[in-house]
Amino acid sequence: MSLETLFNKAWYGKSKWTQVFMPILPLVSHLVGKKRRQYLADSNRHNQVNVPVIVVGNISIGGTGKSPMVLALIEVLKSAGYYPGIVSRGYGVDAPEPILVTESSLASECGDEPVMLARRSASPLVICQNRVAAIHALLKDKRVDLVISDDGMQHYAMSRDIEILMLDAKRGLGNGRLLPVGPLREPASRMLEVDYVVSLISDQNKLDRESKKQALGRLLLGYQGIDDFRGLDSKLVTAPLSAKGLINLKTGEHASLDLLKSFNECELVAGIGNPERFLHTLLEAGLPSGYTANWFGDHHKFSVENIAQNVPVVMTEKDAVKCKDLNLVNENVWYLPIEVRLPVEFIESLLTKVLSVSGKE
Structure with missing residues (x-):
């Protein structure tokens, strides 16, 4: 433990x-x-x-x-x-100077949450250990x-x-x-x-x-x-x-949450601060009981060995940002975007x- x-x-x-x-x-x-x-x-x-x-x-x-x-x-x-912009610390990243995060940025260089936010929001985003410096860098974009x-x-x-x-x-x-x-x-x-x-x-x-x-x-x-x-x-x-559906990590294919009901066995993967909420959302969506849960620490740096290769895998969107950069053999890996x-x-x-x-x- x-x-x-x-x-x-x-x-x-x-x-x-x-x-x-x-x-x-x-x-x-x-x-x-x-x-x-x-x-x-x-x-x-x-x-x-x-x-x-x-x-x-x-x-x-x-x-x-x-x-x-x-x-x-x-x-x-x-x-x-x-025209809002976002600033963040960039957890686990050495960012003493402001770094502009884009949709093509790597989670290993900019942090998982900032990259996810940049991709989902299509808004300018800057990370820095000093958020005041991050804001000033962000405001160089005069639209913000x-x-x-x-x-x-x-x-x-x-x-x-x-x-x-x-x-x-x-x-x-x-x-x-x-x-x-x-x-x-x-x-x-x-x-x-x-x-x-x-x-x-x-x-x-x-x-x-x-x-x-x-x-x-x-x-x-x-x-x-x-x-x-x-x-x-x-x-x-x-x-x-709420969760609107699932997205395939490798192909980008969108699928209904009903797909979960077909998983007689699957592996749930999460490296977030509160994985139980992720599990609760999946169970409410109809996930059968034949799952195994593989919880890691928040902001975990995933490796290929952390992901099962022979069963469906469901993960959070934040974790998918990091796992997308891995050379996974398993093509049945899905992530769960959520909305408020x-x-x-x-x-x-x-x-x-x-x-x-x-x-x-």
Whole structure:
């Protein structure tokens, strides 16, 4: 069992072994709070760029749906007449200077998520360890009139106008503790300071019948300070996450999700922060029980040996970006693009906020 799995079982499950780190929590809390206070005290923090900056991030470790949310925002903003660009860190990539990511870029050079976003969004995208430098490089494209930061909630050197915090619909805040005892990068109270808290949910029927109060209670389940967040329901947005079909890794062929029902045996492959959500989506789509799950660490660097050669394989779109560069013999390898359908109320609210920042007519 990997160290990542051990931590996740403690943060989001019943294991309590990370409580051995409790003595250092006061120091962690002090350092996290100091970083936030320094940002708020900086009177020049809103003067870095002259276009709106939207941060899509989280306060918890693990997959929360940032990438599909970024793609959904790109579509909404383009429809509203904006020309958005994206900045990202480029996880696992040495990018001390800005790098422009294109549809032909390699995941090994630019990171899996940036390449996926560049290909799906058809928008300019720049990666850099310094997101401020990334934004300035992005704005050399004079068409860009709005910036979306993929992650970067805690990158306080970067100014921002709108913050969208992603929270996993099933795992919520975990045990509600700061790292390393829990999965939180910042205290749960940080949710009260962002513009929106977005939770992606795959069950449309549940979304239709669930009130914001019920959704909030589920997301904060297990967090002892739940009474402190009574005003959070005004920020909460629940949106359905859906899969439209499968795409063949080698040929680009599109297939209905019904193809899953024909897989009497198959291998599921994922190197993401929350593979259980990927599995849940496939099971909802009709995947039979004869599957094996092969989970790797987030941003895993795949090799040919990681992919089965004699059975159908289904993977995430992010992993497909890396595996497409491998010389796979198996031609029965498919990946699952997912989409977010944003509520009309949220879209209207967001566009109003963007308009107030940009002054766009």
